[in-house]
Amino acid sequence: MSAAEFGGWLAKQNVTRSIKRIQLHHTYQPDYSSWNGHPDAFYWQNSMKSYHVNSNGWADIAQQFTICLDGTIITGRSLNSAPAGIYGANTGAICIENLGNFDRGGDSMTTAQKEAIVSAVGELLKRFNLGTDAVTYHAWWTADGGSLGDYVAGRSAKTCPGTAFFGGNTRAAYEANLKPLIENYMNGNGGLTVTQYEELKGLIESKDNIINKMGQQIVALQTAINTPKMIYNYIDENMPEWARESVQWCVDNGIIVGTGDGLGLDDKDLRICAMIRRAVNLICKLINVKL
Numbered sequence: 001m002s003a004a005e006f007g008g009w010l011a012k013q014n015v016t017r018s019i020k021r022i023q024l025h026h027t028y029q030p031d032y033s034s035w036n037g038h039p040d041a042f043y044w045q046n047s048m049k050s051y052h053v054n055s056n057g058w059a060d061i062a063q064q065f066t067i068c069l070d071g072t073i074i075t076g077r078s079l080n081s082a083p084a085g086i087y088g089a090n091t092g093a094i095c096i097e098n099l100g101n102f103d104r105g106g107d108s109m110t111t112a113q114k115e116a117i118v119s120a121v122g123e124l125l126k127r128f129n130l131g132t133d134a135v136t137y138h139a140w141w142t143a144d145g146g147s148l149g150d151y152v153a154g155r156s157a158k159t160c161p162g163t164a165f166f167g168g169n170t171r172a173a174y175e176a177n178l179k180p181l182i183e184n185y186m187n188g189n190g191g192l193t194v195t196q197y198e199e200l201k202g203l204i205e206s207k208d209n210i211i212n213k214m215g216q217q218i219v220a221l222q223t224a225i226n227t228p229k230m231i232y233n234y235i236d237e238n239m240p241e242w243a244r245e246s247v248q249w250c251v252d253n254g255i256i257v258g259t260g261d262g263l264g265l266d267d268k269d270l271r272i273c274a275m276i277r278r279a280v281n282l283i284c285k286l287i288n289v290k291l
Contacts (some may be wrong), residue, residue, distance in 0.1 A: 004119075006073050006119065010124065017080055017092070019130070020130065021136055022134055023096065024098065024161045025097045025138050026165060030048075031106065042100060062076075062077065062084040062097070064079055067096060068113065071113060076079020077095075085138070088141060089147070093136075094124060104164045114166075118178070118185050129204070137174065138156075138158050143157040151168075185243060249273075
């Protein structure tokens, strides 16, 4: 089914066991190159089921769902059976395998798959009244079923769902990247897609960086204009017309200080005043504040 169809399908399912955890994995193999050679969700689902049953000796395919790079979600093991996903964490769990290799240097996840993962996890959490803390990565568990709570190289059973999965397989990466996307989806998301959300996040971070840098520049400029000499704290009658408005603004906002004793503003000082005013006005415009 498509990601858009998943929520409606899920609502109709009669699930008799208690669900408390959503596992996230990557298949590693098959990966994107495998899919591109045979782009058929049923083919790869049946291939994985055959391996799990005939080679591993399991009763069925390990996962309840596989999410493919075209955004297709395909069903597997019954929702009423525990998965064979994470040793020690299968009771009360639903297992999602995401087709691809998402370790660094592997596959670059498609937008369709990203959006399907976010919506599928969001729908499952809503269906079973769970919060985003109910999501777990295979990398947060040891091979003998111990909970690490995070990826610990050398102790984690696997890197799964991948060291580049939504920015990484650590808890910090989940908290910073995938978790906000799922929460955004569960809260109705205001019409934002995963791509739009990530672009908005990038713009906010970029704006914050610009503001921080400009703030540092303003402090440096203010220091430069006020030291080592005291300056007149009024508009000099001989001041060029182009500089008067900026200097008056700096005086009014306490950027230029002094007692009136000492030297007047030179050409460099005037230009610094104009730069400060432009910088502050740009910051105010970026954060939508009137000064």
